Amino acid sequence: MSQTKRFLAVTVAAVTALGMVGACSKNTEGTTPAADGKITLVVDTFGDFGYKALAAQYETEHPNVKVELRNVQKLDDYKPKLVQYLAAGSGAGDIVALEEGVLNEFKTQPQNFVNLLDHGAAELQPNFLPWKWELGRVSADGPLIGLGTDVGGLAVCYRKDLFAKAKLPTERDAVSKLWPDWNSFIATGKKFTAANTGAKGFVDSVTTSFSAMLSQAGDTNFYDRDNKLIADSNPVVKDSWTTSMTMISEGVSAKIPVWSKDWEAGFKNGSFAVTMCPSWMLGIIKGNSGAANAGKWDVAAVPGGGGNWGGSWLAVPTQSKHPKEAYELAKFLTSPTGQVAAFKEAGPLPTAPKALDDPAFLALTNDYFSNAPVGKIFGDGAKTLKPLVLGPKHQAVKERAFEPALQAVEQGKLTPDKAWEQALSSAVKEAK
Secondary structure (H helix, E strand, O other): OOOOOOOOOOOOOHHHHHHHHOOOOOOOOOOOOOOOEEEEEEEEEOOOOOOOHHHHHHHHHOOEEEEEEEEEHHHHHHHHEEEEEEEEOOOOOEEEEEEOOOOOHHHOOOOHHOOHHHOOHHHHHHHHHHHHHOOOOOOOOOOEEEOOOOOEEEEEEEEEHHHHHOOOOHHHHHHHHHHHOHHHHOOOOOOOHHOOOOEEEEEEEEHHHHHHHHHOOOOOOOOOOOEEEOOOOOHHHHHHHHHHHHHHOOOOOOOOOOOOOOHHHHHHHHOEEEEOOOOOHHHHHHHOOOOOOOOEEEEEEOOOOOOOOOOEEEEOOOOOOOOHHHHHHHHHHHHHHHHHHHHHHHOOOOOOOHHOOOHHOOOOOOOOOOOEOOHHHOOOOOOHHOOOOOOOOOOHHHHHHHHHHHHHHHHOOOOOOHHHHHHHHHHHHHHH
């Protein structure tokens, strides 16, 4: 899970400790059998993975198991805690979520995770898109540390009421036709801004658009296939940056830092009309917007065609006292039926071909988003999504180098040229 989002780098000391002591002791929190013989399996996630109903179902079908969902809303809060737990050898859940932008960092310490192949996971391979399965492995012939939860198919989520105020089309097909490409998207934003609807801007921040544009590349971003930093020379990065600068200069951004309190409140208050919407964002928008805004949101196509932003895996730390039982729960949560149920609850797009072909999935609508046919919107083309080449510090480079530079231009603190220089300089530091 995109999603998105997300991400604080870990201190060198913590990473070093992770490697030195990660597998030295066992978890003693939350997994001790109770007096009634039940065991508790803790599932650590960030954002909303859509597991509430699935956890209740699993408990019903497995009376000896209690499932505790332990959630941290933001990945940049979640990741440091997980690193600390792995370094200490205790405290992590029996199952932990690993997001695509940080997965490679955890792959460098495979001893911290159970090899799921040892529990028979090889039979599950058909349940996942081939590239999603392979990314869960440490290497081509190495251990499997993660079962895929979702992929991050792209769309745009928009406020129909604000579009109506701006005298723009509100019906999703007509809205999609407004922006076949990013230049058209910017032109639409200018029309919206000129209408003075009371919103702070058209799109929440250029950082979400920047991420969406990067995800549409379907190949390399900040790193090449040999894990060499190429942010300064990759045209994908430069073109995404240039388009983002145009958004700022044309005044279509609300200039609200993503994942901030103002951003969370902005969904409810109508501070912006549009945000980039990988499928996992549906649950976040609903949670931030609240019941009062049900039916005001809808889902349209993303400018420039589809892309893959986000996605996660479930892993079992070696410190778990119940690795076999944890594997069985992870297997259940990531099964084709589990993926469809999670999508129905919170929006993470299935990675199981069987789920993506399921007529029940393709027929799913989302009443909060004006009964948008989200199964079809996100499901169409999902099997053609390609993984991005994400280097070992991809997320740190994006979140700690490029996004602060983008925000500095939005806030008028740096010129585009100075911000570009700052982004590249910070990227080199973050990549070390």
